[in-house]
Amino acid sequence: MLTKGKELAGATSAELDVVLLGKTVGDFTKLLSAYANRVLVVEDKKLKNFNSSTYLEVLLPLITEHTPGLILIGHTGFGMDLAPRLAIELDMPLITDCTDLTIEDGNLFATREMYGGKINAKVSFCKSQGYIATVRQGIFSPEEGTLKGEVVSVAFPLTEEIEEKKFLEYVEAAVGDVDITQADTVVAIGRGIKEEKNIPLINEFAETVGGVVAGSRPVIDSGWLPKERQVGQSGKTVKPKLYFAIGISGSFQHVSGMRSAGLVVAINKDAGAPIFSVADYGIVGDLFKVIPTLKDKVKETKS
Ligand SMILES: Cc1cc2nc3c(=O)[nH]c(=O)nc-3n(C[C@H](O)[C@H](O)[C@H](O)COP(=O)(O)OP(=O)(O)OC[C@H]3O[C@@H](n4cnc5c(N)ncnc54)[C@H](O)[C@@H]3O)c2cc1C
Secondary structure (H helix, E strand, O other), X not given: OHHHHXXXXXXXXXXXXXXXXXXXXXXXXXXXXXXXXXXXXXXXXXXXXXXXXXXXXXXXXXXXXXXXXXXEEEOOHHHHHHHHHHHHHHOOOEEEEEOEEEEEOOEEEEEEXXXXXXXXXXXXXXXXXXXXXXXXXOOOOOOOOOOOOEEEEOOOOOOOOOOOOOOOOOOOOOOOOOOHHHOOEEEEEOHHHOOHHHHHHHHHHHHHHOOEEEEOHHHHHOOOOOHXXXXXXXXXXXXXXXXXXXXXXXXXXXXXXXXXXXXXXXEEOOOOOHHHHOOOEEEEOOHHHHHHHHHHHHHHHHO
């Protein structure tokens, strides 16, 4: 998001500031200063856990003082809680879940998916002094940080406890035995695998290429892989360096979860399968013949 922020700031001769809230955030301060002109740090024990009411009270005076032209917030659970409240309080237009932001002729445009990823809409903001956008996670590739941003310590403005909303407990989301969102290589299977008894073939292939096994929705619905391994609109969004789509047709619901993968290799017996339109390499053939051959080739190359 900061790489994108730097690009947008450059296009408008603006500066890029980061606001960092937390209890003890020293380590992040150093890291972030390479990516911004200024890092505004607010530390307090009341900021140990996210609370949109507390964040709001800290951010409102900062935004009023610095008058940013654009505020970028991650489209995370926290961001989705915070951004609309900020937009209302500041009377600023908000566009959520952006997959791109551009400046054209001095005007800001955002791209966001509609109809579950079937089409992309390019939208403009209504005229305002400032804008807010929440940005989809993992959508921009980070560049190396080359800036040496000034670190500015900002006093925590609250003395009273926030009563309207309290932090109770942090519950870690289940990631199962494997977190497919963190893998460099994902080997995804679809209905083309036909039966559960064929999955060991894919496990062996995944082991050979050093990948984790994931699946399309029918594979998960059949109970052949756990829910945490589902890629797509109602599953996980993955961005591995290498993605194998094996016996997957390429429905837009599936593609919306893997379109940002670095290199996509699709194996499908139907040359007209839509997955080939998002693949860098396509193999038209029967997966039960292709996978063993590919596995042997990889082993041969490795040795
Ligand atoms: C609201 C909603 C949310 C959804 N969310 C998701 C989601 O998150 N993720 C998701 O994946 N889907 C999702 N779906 C389902 C989606 O629409 C598709 O039905 C699904 O992605 C199809 O899965 P598939 O490609 O494995 O199966 P199919 O579309 O049946 O494709 C199987 C493919 O395997 C190929 N094949 C068959 N045999 C072989 C063989 N021997 N060798 C090589 N190729 C072979 C066929 O040519 C075919 O292309 C969602 C649907 C809805 C309505």
